[in-house]
Amino acid sequence: MSILAAYAVPHPPLILPAIGVGKESEIAETIRAYRAVMQTAAAFRPDTVVVVSPHATSYGDYFHISPGAGAEGNFRAFGHPEITVAIAYDEDFVRTLSACAGARGIAAGTLGEKNGALDHGTMVPLVFLSEYLGDAPTKFVRIGISGLPAAAHAALGQCIAETAKRFGRRTLCIASGDLSHRLKKDAPNGFTPEGAEFDGLCRAFMGAGDFLSLLQIPGDFAERAGHCGLNGLWVLAGVLDRTAMEARLHSYEGPFGVGYAVASFTVTGADENHNFTERLAAAEDAAIAQLRAAEDDYVRIARTSIETYVRSHSYAVLPDNLPPELTETQAGVFVSVKKYGKLRGCIGTFAPRQGNIAEEILYNAVSAAAHDGRFDPVAEDELGRLVYTVDVLTPPEPISSAAELDPKIYGVIVKSMTDNRLGLLLPDLPGIDTAERQIEVARGKASILPKEKVSLSRFKVVRHR
Ligand SMILES: [Zn+2]
Missing domain, CATH: 3.30.700.20 (Hypothetical protein ph0010; domain 1)
Structure with missing residues (x-):
């Protein structure tokens, strides 16, 4: 048993009622979907949950994996220091994952942590998940994204899957990320028509489990659309490489000018045609x-x-x-x-x-x-x-x-x-x-x-x- 399922979820702190104070009712569909997928995730009784967050420590040319026995965080930056999340890290998994990345020539490891406290990209999904996990002894791995290309993110994802397989642990992977932050005139980063275009592509590709197309979304276009979630999806492409999966887009909303998508990818077996990383390399070679x-x-x-x-x-x-x-x-x-x-x-x-x-x-x-x-x-x-x-x-x-x-x-x-x-x-x-x-x-x-x-x-x- 290794990777059982992967999820793509957003991380707006206002989704938590204490922070949203009513605003969260505008993303009721997202909340419903979020609860549904996290309930299913908890039902897998995972030993290890790997969370990829764009707001964890990140570097241009290195994937940072959180070191140590565990970490805590709170929502002080959003006015609520009393909402806290604490997790234990899966240190064996982290060690083996770092070694696997090293062997494949991927720059990843536990060096250079900038801030050990959990970030909101990690905490929002865990607030939902913990509701259903209860006091299960699940351990976590937290990884930051990098400025490296899609292929490197996918290669890291392959290492996550390989590590999960080696340990035989019931493993889930969560890519935490929002889509475009530029969907509306009053959006956080201003409006661009490319925002909705980007979100449209991501929704279609997520719903179809088409990770090859997600890997091929041009980086400069994604940047103009103002996303924070695409790199996490690239990691999932590697996590789900050569698997048969049931892909489902559960919800998509963007009332505040930021795209929130909830998607699940449940592994049902192996599929050699889903060789996303190999096909990406072949497409890049051809270009x-x-x-x-x-x-x-x-x-x-x-x-x-x-x-x-x-x-x-x-x-x-x-x-x-x-x-x-x-x-x-x-x-x-x-x-x-x-x-x-x-x-x-x-x-x-x-x-x-x-x-x-x-x-x-x-x-x-x-x-x-x-x-x-x-x-x-x-x-x-x-x-x-x-x-x-x-x-x-x-x-x-x-x-x-x-x-x-x-x-x-x-x-x-x-x-x-x-x-x-x-x-x-x-x-x-x-x-x-x-x-x-x-x-x-x-x-x-x-x-x-x-x-x-x-x-x-x-x-x-x-x-x-
Ligand atoms: Zn974000």
């Missing part, structure tokens, strides 16, 4: 292969330059048959490297430093991968997931004000009048919608204070991807 097959000479030089440098610490040799536009022209070039949609390095020159564009790309690519101070140097095992962009710049032209900018078309160079500090921002970047914002970010890159006098230049780019 990268398609990109590589379509890349032009500019991007190919950047990629081979980085791959050669990372593997052998030497510069690649440029091919002989390059077109004259690359070998007989000079220009400033920026090379950007992304991984899973997130920037992984970006370095460039706004005026040419090398003999031609091909060499400019060759050298700037190495700088982007190995010398961008914001990131660790690219490692060899990352190469298969990297996506490259090469921007070739037109010579910058001085402008007198922001009115001559358009962040979709022009990049900007901001130069301090006092000491020539210089900040540059490329055009057409996500989240940079106004000239003012563009200048502000460019100033920030060069640590130029808002009141310092600056001169402005603009440039265009030809973007190769």
Whole structure:
């Protein structure tokens, strides 16, 4: 016996009547569903319940598992210190889970706890569950999410399932999380139409037990929708990998502009077709292969330059048959490297430093991968997931004000009048919608204070991807 079932539940503290003081009646469906699934969960008489919470200690590149014999928490932050939750941790499970993660090369463990007290993401589900567990000797494991990609969350989920199997413990996994926080004008994080779109996808995929599609929701889209629950669902994808399950979406509501979904996934056996993690990797491989097959000479030089440098610490040799536009022209070039949609390095020159564009790309690519101070140097095992962009710049032209900018078309160079500090921002970047914002970010890159006098230049780019 190992994983018996998994659950996805929300964690609004106002769902508790003492905190909601009547407001909770607006999510009566959620409460009804919450009670129903937690009653079923308790009926499994679980030995171990693993809770994944986005509000436990979390790191960008590491999964934190709570250490020690147990922990307590209360709702003081929500005005109710008298509502407390106390749990015992399953220390054997934690130890074996950490070892399993280590063996698979997943960065996870009990180091670096920021706050030992239980978070509301962990406590809200446990308030409901404890009502039905009574004084059963159930132990818990608490895990924080990370900034790592979907595949890493799913791999951690596979370790949870493996650990549960090794101990033969009756194990449940709860992914605590809310969906979009941007469903309405007065929502906590403001409105975006992508909020409802995101929630619609999550509801459909949860109801169908389609964890492959949940793993493939683009991270930047989910971020714009303002969720806190998707990473937990990614962990469930690994927990439920290769299982046959009965998936059910019990309820969905969002009267306060935040999406609350209650779903259960009851394991009924094994199903080799539910190899979510393997299929995710295959889909990612295929997407990268398609990109590589379509890349032009500019991007190919950047990629081979980085791959050669990372593997052998030497510069690649440029091919002989390059077109004259690359070998007989000079220009400033920026090379950007992304991984899973997130920037992984970006370095460039706004005026040419090398003999031609091909060499400019060759050298700037190495700088982007190995010398961008914001990131660790690219490692060899990352190469298969990297996506490259090469921007070739037109010579910058001085402008007198922001009115001559358009962040979709022009990049900007901001130069301090006092000491020539210089900040540059490329055009057409996500989240940079106004000239003012563009200048502000460019100033920030060069640590130029808002009141310092600056001169402005603009440039265009030809973007190769
Ligand atoms: Zn949350």
